[in-house]
Amino acid sequence: MSQYAGTPAVARVRRARAKPDVPLAMRVQRLARAMWKHRWYYLLLIAPLTYYLIFRYIPIWNAQIAFKDFFALKGVEGSPWVGLQHFEAFFNSFYFSELIVNTVIFSLARLILGMPIAIILALAIHESRFLFFRSLVQTVTYLPHFLSWVIMLGLLLGLLSPSSGMINEMIKAAGGQPIAFLTSTAWFRQVVVLSDIWKETGWSTILYLAALLGISPDLYEAAEVDGASRWRRIWHISLPGIVPVIVLITLLRLGNILDVSFQQIWVLYSVPVYSVGDIIDTWVYRSGVLDFQFSLATAVGLFKGVIGLILILVANSVAKRVAQQSLF
């Protein structure tokens, strides 16, 4: 997305392009001509658009089972309608409010803590003068992204296990009592958020680094000539230069606020920490998928989607008004 999207200048251009006095036929002709001119790019677009159509839009039709008592043999269309029964089952679940709270806490913690750390790391990498050091840091911070959460559990047990974990060994050596990080309600959320930051921060810097590389070097040179310090250049050039990306990512994350990494929680949580670790997706897996209640699972998915859409629309509108930046 252009950093100028949503600005008054762009709006003027759009208005000019959509002049009401131009006949429709001529506008279509212009559009066709423009498309023909850029036909190779449009052709390239076909593959991703087809993907979205097949895997993202056509399945929406099946979401109707959220309002049905789904029978595999009768199919999506043939299953009987049951109204809002499955939504009620979810809202009336004994754990409904706890699931929402846990999910939102994990999402917000990742957004609020994870994003600034990724931005700081991206700025630090961007500012680094030593190419070797830069590449080394990038590689080292990207690597954990490629580890599965099962492997991560092994690493975390090696660090945090109260019986043999490295950190607990240090605590014991210092005369303290071992801490059951993974089974303690006081520690579990911190472990989840911090392990996610550890695993994903490096990978998250890619977008910010790309945005930083998109800033014209002339701006830095001019600032340097004007005597701006390194901090001033970061503050006045780098950060404003990546604001559109920050807004974009924040908006997209808000849309997914009820989505927390299922794999991570599923692998790390255990019965003693359900009260602080159980999220909507793990509940759906236990109640919907394992108990063969696919309509219930779909109803919850639909609920999450609607909440996400509302959040995106509201946040987009707020971002447009306050920061003159928006998704659409």
Add this chain to the structure above:
Amino acid sequence: MSTKTTRFVKIALIACALTLIIAACAPAPTAVPAPTQPAAAAATQPAATVAPTAPPAPKPTDTPAKPVDIELWAQATSTQAPAPPDDWVGYKTIREKLNLNLKYVIIPTGQDGETKINAAAAANALPDFFQAVSTTNARNKVIDLNKQGLIAPVDDLLKLMPNRAKTHYNNPASLAMAKIDGKQMAFVEVPNLPRREGVVIRKDWLDKLGLKMPTTMDELFAVAKAFTEKDPDGNGKNDTYGLGGFFDGTWGQGNRFAFFFGAYGVPDTWDWDNTSNFGLAVRNPNFYKALVEFRKWNESKVIDPDWATINRDEFRIRWPQGRYGIMWEDFCALACVANYPKFDNNFPNGEWVALPTMKGAVAKPYYNSYGGLGSFFAVSKKAADAGKGPAIAKLLEWMASPEGYYLLGFGVEGVNYKLDKNGAVTTDGLSDPTKAWNHESMARFTQMRNQLIYDNNPNEVLARYPDFVTDKSKKPMSPMAFYKFFSTQTWQDSTAGNLIVNPSNRADLQRFYNENFQAFALGTKPLTEQTWADFLKALDANVKANAWEESARKNLQDAGILKK
């Protein structure tokens, strides 16, 4: 860029785009449509190679022109080994002898396996013949699939398997577990030796610390405490625990610590001794006493504190490392030739001995409860509609014939096993011992053995669990000695628990139950008679446990287990 180059780039881009589109739109590879086999015609085909009265050889015209495709989903016997390769002699023999194209797909253990079955069921894409796996109750899985109309009755197929019925389906009580509304909705296979797990203790640690073999829970606690605190392995480190185990995701303490509650007469989730007011075992006052004791063990740190988070694999890494002095373990996982060497290599002087039921806590203690049935195998409705039922029966019957039994259970005679003069399977005298059927590299060729092949006949049991001498310590080991000891303890029969249908809020109820149980056990929630009574009330008020108990009583009354 020259015009030629530009044209080349454009053509390349188009080619890439088209390739992606074609790849995205291409349907998933599917097997060639299976020819349908008329039921009547198939039923008249020879049922097995060793039928008591051998039917006349089939005429050439009886054999369908194309083989019938059968897709079978089942768990693997050896989860560390892969599925058999495409050129496996088993596939070839089945094709040649039975005119079947068998496709065998291994499904994962635990919840992943159940998810796979559920996902296939939701898409109406169940395979022809499959193991109805469930982490809670396989009968419930069959009930769910039947409700969805996705599986077919197998009563007629049983008649096509006279030999297998004698060796594998000879327990009417087991078969009845898969009967729904009078119809047999699944086969119930032979269970892996029942009552095969037990409590074992490190005798070398007892000897080193000068302790005697415990017989009561109080003595067991004293021993566990000494194992934790007195450096029984003498390595100068505080790295041992009295008791090791893990939570297996079931109910409450799970199976690994059930012996603990068994000593108080309540090893199972249900209180089977209370037939007049049958219900959850947590209602029994002895359960509270057992929990108080279990909490004491946890607070004294004599149990590995990781028990709530680690899984079975991690547990089985830890005990051969000498971390535990007492544990509940499967006799073969403990003492079989494939498993014991890990421990033997680390501790040549180490010695595990079996412990009997702990006495003293209540008048009628139990070792544990047993309710395990064999695997449930169902035929999908789709397969039945396509006329594949008789072909599946033919395959199963062949698996119970000498040819199928030995080939799928032990491999190729002379290469993977030999038969001794008594007709028992042996690996003695094989030219290449690494080709022995029980060598780990051969495990992939007998992956179906525990699920569909073995029938627990005495010769087979001897072959599966042979005595041996350990490599490192040269100690004689007898896995069956452990089995015999474990299986002859006093177990509570909870087989009827398979009849209890899960409640619709099973996930919430189980979470509430387990979460509170573990909070009490681990000491994160005060445990007094008052807090326990509050928990029991909340169990009813919040997640309707009383409604489930009521429905369970009805299930058991309908089956004639409880009086109405």
